[in-house]
Amino acid sequence: MISLDDFEKYARDNLPKKVFNYVSNGAADQQTLHDNRNAFKRLRIRPRVLRDVSKRDLSATIIGQHVPFPIGICPTAIQKLSGSDGETATARAASSMGTIMILSTYATCSIEEVAHAAPTGHLWLQMYLFTDRKLTADLIHRAERAGYKAIVVTIDSPIAGNRLNDERYGGFNPAVRIPNVEGSSYRPVSGSVQPAYGPDELSESLTWSDIRWVKTLSSLPVIVKGILSGDAAREALAAGVDGILVSNHGGRQLDGVPASIDALAEVIAVTQGTNVEVYLDGGVRLGTDVLKALALGARAVFIGRPVWWGLTYKGEEGVRKVLELLRDELSLAMALSGCSSVGDLGPSMLTRGPSSNL
Ligand SMILES: Cc1cc2nc3c(=O)[nH]c(=O)nc-3n(C[C@H](O)[C@H](O)[C@H](O)COP(=O)(O)O)c2cc1C
Numbered sequence: 172m173i174s175l176d177d178f179e180k181y182a183r184d185n186l187p188k189k190v191f192n193y194v195s196n197g198a199a200d201q202q203t204l205h206d207n208r209n210a211f212k213r214l215r216i217r218p219r220v221l222r223d224v225s226k227r228d229l230s231a232t233i234i235g236q237h238v239p240f241p242i243g244i245c246p247t248a249i250q251k252l253s254g255s256d257g258e259t260a261t262a263r264a265a266s267s268m269g270t271i272m273i274l275s276t277y278a279t280c281s282i283e284e285v286a287h288a289a290p291t292g293h294l295w296l297q298m299y300l301f302t303d304r305k306l307t308a309d310l311i312h313r314a315e316r317a318g319y320k321a322i323v324v325t326i327d328s329p330i331a332g333n334r335l336n337d338e339r340y341g342g343f344n345p346a347v348r349i350p351n352v353e354g355s356s357y358r359p360v361s362g363s364v365q366p367a368y369g370p371d372e373l374s375e376s377l378t379w380s381d382i383r384w385v386k387t388l389s390s391l392p393v394i395v396k397g398i399l400s401g402d403a404a405r406e407a408l409a410a411g412v413d414g415i416l417v418s419n420h421g422g423r424q425l426d427g428v429p430a431s432i433d434a435l436a437e438v439i440a441v442t443q444g445t446n447v448e449v450y451l452d453g454g455v456r457l458g459t460d461v462l463k464a465l466a467l468g469a470r471a472v473f474i475g476r477p478v479w480w481g482l483t484y485k486g487e488e489g490v491r492k493v494l495e496l497l498r499d500e501l502s503l504a505m506a507l508s509g510c511s512s513v514g515d516l517g518p519s520m521l522t523r524g525p526s527s528n529l
Contacts, residue, residue, distance in 0.1 A: 172484070172492060172496075173496075174457075174496070175456045175457070175477050175480070175493065175496065175497070176456075178477060178480035178481060178483075178484055178489070178492075178493060179476075179477075179480050181480065181483065181484050182194070182479060182480040182483040182484070183195075185483055185484075186253065186254070186479075186483050190252050190253070193252070194247075194476055194479045195476065196334050196335075196423065197334075197421065197422030197423055197426065198332035198333050198334055198335075198422060198423050198424060198425065198426045199332070199333045199335060199426035199427075200426055200427075201422060201426065202422075202426050202427055203419050203422035203425075203426050203427060203428050203429075203430065204421065204422030204423075204426075205422075206422075206429070206430040206433075207419070207421070207422055207430045207431060207432070207453040207454025208454045208456065209430070210429075210430030210431075210432045210433045210454070211430075211432055211454055211455075211456075211457075211459075211460045211463060212524075213523055213524055214432065214463050214521050214522075214523060214524070215521065215522050215523065215524040216459065216462065216463070216466075216504075216508050216520060216521060217508075217519070217520050217521065217522055218507060218508040218509055218520075219508060219509025219510070219520070220509055221509070222509035222510070222511065223511065224505065224506040224509060224510070224511050225511075226511060227502050227505050227506060227510075227511050227512070228511065228512040228513070229241070229498065229501060229502060229505070229512075229513060230513075231470060231471060231513055233271060233293075233448065233450075233470055233471050234320065234321055234392050234394075234413065234414060234448065236271070236293050236320060238269055238270050238271065238293065238471070239268070239269045239270070239498075240268075240270065240498045240501065241461070241465065241469075241470065241471035241472065241513060242270060242455075242461060242471065242472055242473075242474065242494060242497050242498060242501070243265070243270050243271035243272065243273065243293075243450075243471055243472070243473045243474075244261060244265050244270070244271065244272040244273060244473060244474060244475075244478050244490075244494075245273050245297075245396075245416075245418070245452045245473035245474065245475045246273040246274060246275035246276075246278075246297035246323065246325075246396075246475075247275060247475050247476070247478060247479065248275045248276075248277035248278065249275075249277060249278070249279050249347055249349070250275075250278065250279055250280075250478075250479070250482060251279035251280070251347070252279070252347065253479050253482035253483045254482075254483060255482040255483070255486035255487075255489075256280075256486055256487070257278070257279045257280050257482070258274055258275075258278045258279060258280040258284075258285050259280050259284055259285055259288035259289075260288075260482060260486040260487040260490065261478055261482065261487075261490050262274070262285045262288050262289035262292050262294065263288050263289050263292075263487045264481070264487045264488070264489075264490035264491040264494065265289065265292055265293070265490070265494070266289035266291060266292030266293075267487075267491060268491060268494045268495070268498075269293075270293065270494065271293040271294075271295060271471070271473075272285075272289070272292060272293070272294055272295070273294075273295045273296070273297050273323050273473065274294060274295070274296050274297060274319075275297050276296070276297055276298055276299050276310065276351055276352065277299075277349050277351070277352075278349070278350075278351060279347060279348060279349065279350070280350065281350040281351055282296060282310070282313050282314055282317050282319070282351055283313070283317050284350075286317035286318055286319070290318075293320055294314075294317075294318070294319045294320060295319060295320055295321040295322070295323050295394070296310065296311070296314035296319045296321075296322055296323065297323040297324075297325060297396065298310060298311065298322055298323065298324050298325065298385070299325055299328060300324065300374050300377055300381055300385070301352075301374060302374045306352065307385075308388050310351060310352075311385065311388045311389050311391070312388070312389065314389075314391070315389045315390070315391055319391065320391065320392075321391055321392045321393070321394055321413070321414070322385065322389065322391050322392070322393050322394070323393075323394045323395075323396050323416065324382060324385055324393060324394070324395050324396065325396045325397055325420070326377070326382070326395050326396065326397045326398070327396070327397030327418070327419070327420050327424045327425070328397070328420065328424055329374070329375040329376075329377055330375055331424075332420070332423050332424040332425065332426070333426070334423060379406055379407075379409070379410045382395060382407075382410045382411075382412065383410055383411065386410075386411055386412075392413035392414060393411075393412050393413055393414075394412060394413060394414035394415065394416055394450075395407050395410075395412050395414075395415055395416065396416040396418050396452075397416070397418050397419070397420060397424070398415050398416070398417055398418070398434075398438060399417065399418075399419060399428055399429055399431070399434040399438075400434065400437060400438070401437040401438060401440060401441045404437070404438040404441040404442060405441050407447070408441065408442065408445060408447060412447060413446075413447060413448070414447060414448045414449070414450065415438060415442065415447060415448070415449050415450070416449075416450045416451070416452060416473065417431050417434055417435050417438050417449060417450065417451045417452075417453075417469070418431055418451070418452045418453055419431055419434075419453055420453075421452070421453055421454075421475050421476065422453070430453065430454065431451050431452060431453030431454065432451065432453070432454070432460075432463065432464060432467070435449070435451055435464065435467045435468065435469060436467050436468070436518070439467060439468035439469075448470040448471075449468060449469055449470060450469055450470055450471045450472065450473060451464045451469045451471075451472050451473070452472065452473040452474065452475060453475075455472045455473075455474050455477075455497075456477065457497075457500055458497060458498075458499070458500020458501040458502070458503060458504040459500070459504045460472070461497060461500075461501045461504070462501060462504040462505060462508065462510075462516060463521060465513050465516045466516040466517055466518055466520045466521050467518055467521065468518070474493070474497070477493050477497075478490055478493065480493065481493035481494075508520060
């Protein structure tokens with residue numbers, strides 16, 4: 172297990188095929204899924220040389236929280252399907268490494284269970300906004316009471332993307348429980364892979380005014396997840412958000428949108444000079460990917476599918492190994508490119524390589 176590829180291979184060989192497909196799939200033709208990786212490869216690093224890199228500081232401050240390295244965990248639903256303890260294992264791993272975990276609304280462990288598992292963790296709650304406003308508000312209040320540090324609203328999913336392989340391979344129709352929404356008006360859609368995606372539950376009529384409403388519900392910072400353009404970033408600023416997660420949902424929503432890393436510079440340009448922090452997820456698999464995103468101005472990156480691979484490998488310990496590996500690769504990439512702190516990274520360190528080399 173010396174690269175994230177090894178973890179992916181382990182998951183492919185050991186997860187039930189349906190589950191591996193659910194995790195690895197993108198939407199439709201999967202163009203964006205693949206482009207998330209390829210776009211990182213198109214960017215090349217221009218290393219600095221003969222800098223003293225004997226001491227390297229990977230730490231960062233994210234929404235006021237000190238983290239030892241800027242790699243967090245993005246929300247992925249129903250993690251117990253990995254055969255592990257699911258989100259509590261992920262939270263313990265993130266907490267032991269001092270980094271951030273974003274819990275999905277559609278988790279298989281409740282907001283409170285996860286907080287209990289990682290009492291000193293940097294936990295954020297990801298929200299889908301439901302047609303049932305009381306349910307939405309209750310979840311945010313529960314997160315605040317349980318000590319979560321931020322609310323992340325996913326804004327690229329007024330409706331689920333066209334995940335053809337989920338349809339091809341059918342649903343789990345499992346005894347999967349989504350405790351956060353149990354007892355509400357939410358009803359599982361029988362046979363669906365992701366049981367909570369029912370047309371009546373997710374609000375398709377969301378607008379920026381709903382983000383302003385979310386801001387009034389608690390004192391927690393609000394981050395929007397799913398921005399891919401400067402125009403959308405401008406609207407987010409106008410709505411008063413505290414952070415922007417540049418993301419295309421791991422290529423699972425609208426196929427054909429840009430790779431996250433290709434959209435980053437445009438969003439950074441809009442937020443420059445403001446207090447709004449910008450993060451990125453989508454296709455981060457190598458320390459050099461992290462370095463590239465930070466060089467373009469991201470405050471932190473988040474990983475999704477690799478967490479599943481770690482969970483499949485060894486639960487909490489597996490997720491910790493995934494985080495350690497990426498952290499150590501980032502440290503190495505910084506040393507070899509002449510950077511001793513993340514503040515040394517900047518866009519002049521990157522150039523575009525010929526795409527024929529992919
Ligand atoms: C299995 C799976 C489940 C996901 N569930 C959610 C979710 O519940 N909420 C959400 O905002 N994003 C969800 N996402 C998207 C991730 O948060 C993230 O944007 C994406 O996985 C990042 O790309 P990566 O997997 O290439 O690292 C999910 C992604 C996967 C692979």
